Amino acid sequence: MNGHRIMVIDDENIVGKMIKAVLVKDGYIVETFLNAEPALARLQEEKFDLIITDLKMKNIDGMDVLRTVKSQSPEIKVIMITAFASLDAAIEAMRGKVDDFFPKPVKIKDLKKCISRLLGESP
């Protein structure tokens, strides 16, 4: 249907799997990663339209991913998800020019709507 490439980075295996299962059905091409290093390496090889990343991760966290991506390819949209739904985390993510922010538990319908909006698809 649309063929947009989406990357999901979350150290919780199920998050990636479920998001991928739902989005693939809608025609997205989805790749999942359990941590940021291989994900950032993959970005050098392949162009992605949108990245969904967890905030709190080992070594490189979601904020590092956001900064790296926005400095290299600002056109890539970034959605942050986190179990830490604190105001501080949201403000910091906004400052890092995150495109949207989802606290856990994530509503998949809302996430899908957000992805469509960010990628400029007609609803």
Add this chain to the structure above:
Amino acid sequence: MKVVTKIIFANVFHIILMAAIFFFAHQNLNLVLAKLRFVEIADDLNASFLEIRLAEKNYFFYKDESAILTIEEKLNQNIRAIDSVSGDIVKAIGQKRYKHLRLSLRKYVEVIEETKSSKGRNEELEGRVREAGRELREFSSSVTHLERQEVNGIISRSTNVLFYSFCGILVLAIGLSHLILFNILKSLKKIEKVANSISEGNFYKVEAEVSGDELGSVLEAINSMSQELQNREEIILQSKKLESLGILTAGVAHELGNPLNNISMIAQAYAELYDGLSREDRIDYMEKVGEETERIKEIVKNLLDFAKPKKPNLKEADINKIIRKTLKLVQNMLHVCCIAIKLSLQDGLPKVFIDENNIEEVLVNLITNAVQAMSPKCELSIVTGLSEDNDYVVIEVEDKGKGISPDVLPYIFDPFFSTKGVDGTGLGLSVSYSIIKNHQGKMKVRSEVGVGTTFTIELPILRGKE
């Protein structure tokens, strides 16, 4: 009495004493000066009397009649001289002797005048002249001699008095300053004791009577500070408890947040994809829900375990043996992470009463933390020994890792506080801490960023008692 009053009192006392000594010395010196002045006059008089005696000799032996005139003239000169300094002479030898001298001179003059007016030589008169001359000369010599002796006496007396008063002042000065210092030092000792006890966290108060001086005021201030600190410590303890509770709650929320989110996402995906899912897929989804609920169950169980610490099953044990046994358990981890172990275990340490499994758990926790903090090829050091007071066996686990920053160091024993992100439950150190506490032991940490961290465990040596 205040310290400042004591010091002023001591100084005033010294000044009065020195003034008295100065007055005494001044008086003595004046007397000596008067006596010396008289001795000077007496020397002149003696010389003059000697001349008179020579003139007498000329008159008697060489029949020189003019000698009488010389004698008369000399005598009158002497009388004038004595009269002109009568005040000084009286001061030196006293009124009585002065009068005696004056009388002797007068008598001599009278005899000479009689001799001058008599016609021809008269043996009886000549005898009186000789007698008066001799008497005058002897009296003058003896007075001069006496005065010289007195001057020597005064000088030696003054020397003695000055020496003894110097000794007296010295002894008094030392004694008084000791007395003042003794009180100050006594109060300072009390203050030191209170300050030390406060620094150890015991808000001890000096109950003894407080002196009314400045140090007493300091003691009172320290007492009230101690009281105030005790009140504040209770407040801080209360707020620390709340803070710990906050960390615990946030930790629980985070730990539970992930599996809950997973269940929620599985449920949403299941609903969304239901029609397209095969039977196996549906079963797989539900199994995943089951796994996540197991995860939640495990977290809750750990939390309950933490909240209800088990009473340790204490047995006599050799701590070095337990460390060697623990190292076997973590051998593989050390090998994989390329961490070398340096052991300095002191031989002949007293036995400790411990729950071996609990202490092994603590050691595994500490070694795992240390290994995770270090880069490969670093060295982990474990040292055992005795505490300074010989009441504890001490175990030190030291890593050369990245260290813990001072702002998080106070929280590392709090439950659910972790520096390891998703890799840590935040329970390892808090469980270890409570295990050591249950053993009546102590667990401490010191750390420097970039240098490393050292955990110290102290386990009590229970001599003959459980």
